[in-house]
Amino acid sequence: MKKLVFATNNSHKLEEVRALLREAGPEIEERFEILSLADIGCDVDIPETGMTFYDNALQKAEYVKVHYNLDCFADDSGLEVRALGMEPGVRSARYADDAGFTHNSDANMDKLLRNMTNIKERQAQFRAVIVLLMDGKRLEFEGVCRGEITRERSGSKGFGYDPVFVPEGHTVTFAEMAMEDKNVISHRGKAVRQLVKYLSTLE
Ligand code: ITT
Numbered sequence: 001m002k003k004l005v006f007a008t009n010n011s012h013k014l015e016e017v018r019a020l021l022r023e024a025g026p027e028i029e030e031r032f033e034i035l036s037l038a039d040i041g042c043d044v045d046i047p048e049t050g051m052t053f054y055d056n057a058l059q060k061a062e063y064v065k066v067h068y069n070l071d072c073f074a075d076d077s078g079l080e081v082r083a084l085g086m087e088p089g090v091r092s093a094r095y096a097d098d099a100g101f102t103h104n105s106d107a108n109m110d111k112l113l114r115n116m117t118n119i120k121e122r123q124a125q126f127r128a129v130i131v132l133l134m135d136g137k138r139l140e141f142e143g144v145c146r147g148e149i150t151r152e153r154s155g156s157k158g159f160g161y162d163p164v165f166v167p168e169g170h171t172v173t174f175a176e177m178a179m180e181d182k183n184v185i186s187h188r189g190k191a192v193r194q195l196v197k198y199l200s201t202l203e
Helices: 011-023 026-031 053-068 089-094 105-115 179-185 187-201
Strands: 002-006 032-035 072-081 123-134 137-149 165-167
Touching: 002 011, 011 026, 011 032, 011 072, 011 179, 011 187, 026 032, 026 187, 053 072, 053 089, 053 123, 053 137, 072 089, 072 187, 089 105, 123 187, 137 187, 179 187
Parallel strands: 002 032, 002 072
Antiparallel strands: 072 123, 123 137, 137 165
8 A cells, every 4th residue: 555645734635635535436545544743753843935826845755755755735725805905815824913823713703704794795715736746756736715704703613704705506505514515516526526536547
C-alpha cells in the first residue's frame, strides 16, 4: 500500500477528504493509505506565506516532502466575495486578525457580515487548490463552488464560513447540510474527485 500524507491541521478538511476517498471505492482505499500530519508525528503549523492558493498548497506539501520524505498532498482554500474584490481569498483563515496570526471562524464571519452590511450583491465562491507531490511529479487540482453570502449565520455543521454560505441552486447553508451532501457540490469535493481520477490512472 502506498502511503500518502494529507498535509492539513484542519480536522474538518481531513474528515471531508477521507469521506471522499472512501466514496471513490475500494480501488483507491486498497492502494493508498492516507496519513494525517498527526499520523506522521508532525505538529507544526506549516507556514503559508504565498500570495495564491497554489503557492500555499505547494508550501504545505513541500514541507512534508522535505522534512519527512513522503508523498503528500495539501489543500489551500478560501472564500472569494465578488463585492469585496475577491477578499478574503488566501487570507480566509485569518481574516479577522490584521496581523494574520490567529484563526477564529466566529470572528471571521462577524467581520465578513459586518463588511457586507450594506451590500446587496452577495455573490461569492469557495475555491480549493490541491497540490500533489508524488513520485517526483507535481500536480494541481482545483475546484470552485459558487453561491451567496447570507445576512446571518445558519446551521452548525461543517467549519469556517459554512454557516454564511448558501451554494447556488440551494436554499440552505453548507452548515445545514450533511457532510456527504456538501461534498457532492463543494470546491473541495470537485478538487478531490480530480485527484482521485489521477490516482486511479496510476499503475
Ligand atoms: P490547513 O492549512 O492546515 O489545511 P486551514 O484551515 O488553515 O488548514 P487554509 O489555510 O486552506 O486551511 O484556510 C482555509 C480557510 O478558508 C478555512 O480556515 C476556512 O476559513 C475557509 N474555508 C475553506 N474551505 C472551507 C469550507 O469548505 N467551508 C468553510 N470554510 C472554508
